[in-house]
Amino acid sequence: MRTRTQTLIDLENKFWKSLVEQDLDTALDLLTEPAVIVGTHGAMQFDHAGYRTMAQKGPTVLAAFELSDMQVVFPNDSTAVLTYHVKQEVAQRGKDQRDIQEMHDSSTWVMTDGEWRCVMHTETPASDDGKSAKRK
Numbered sequence: 438m439r440t441r442t443q444t445l446i447d448l449e450n451k452f453w454k455s456l457v458e459q460d461l462d463t464a465l466d467l468l469t470e471p472a473v474i475v476g477t478h479g480a481m482q483f484d485h486a487g488y489r490t491m492a493q494k495g496p497t498v499l500a501a502f503e504l505s506d507m508q509v510v511f512p513n514d515s516t517a518v519l520t521y522h523v524k525q526e527v528a529q530r531g532k533d534q535r536d537i538q539e540m541h542d543s544s545t546w547v548m549t550d551g552e553w554r555c556v557m558h559t560e561t562p563a564s565d566d567g568k569s570a571k572r573k
Contacts, residue, residue, distance in 0.1 A: 442509045445517045448553055449504065449544055453523075456499040461492055469549060469556040476560040500535050501526040515548035522563065539563040 439447070448467060455463040471482045483491065507521040520543045526535040545557040 441511065441517070445509050445519055445546055445553065446507050448546065448555075449507070449519050449521070452544075452555060453499070453502045453504065456492075457501060459492065459498070461489055464488065464492065467553075467555055469547065469554045472555060473557040474559070475557070477562065496530055497527045498530055499525060500528050517546045517553070519544045519546070523560075 452464060452467045455461075455467070465485050465488060468485065468488060471484050472488070473480065473482050475481075503524045505522045505524075507519060510518045510520075512518065520541070523540050523542050525538050525540065527538060528535045539562070541561045541563050543557075543559045544555050546553045547556050548554075
């Protein structure tokens, strides 16, 4: 039987995989409405329609990812906070050149109607200068 910790790790990986595969239905099934993201571009709240627009028309796409050092904390029975390191490859939409970024991420998941859903995600560059490496 899977532990709660493994369930949340699996869901986080499922969400990242949906980004690479541009599987919007899976991603939306894993998000609350509204949800929040905080990153280098600031903080933003979005609903499912807003997420769909970002995913379909945003300037960058996720090409690959590797999650590591995952930790899960349960402040209560219906909330989980995941922290981890991610090495991600992103590309400008329609371009082949990829940037490799290393980030420190967190996701907060809440139990809603018997299902875990992500309500908030944060992303912080792992390096001091926030620069990314170029890869062809």
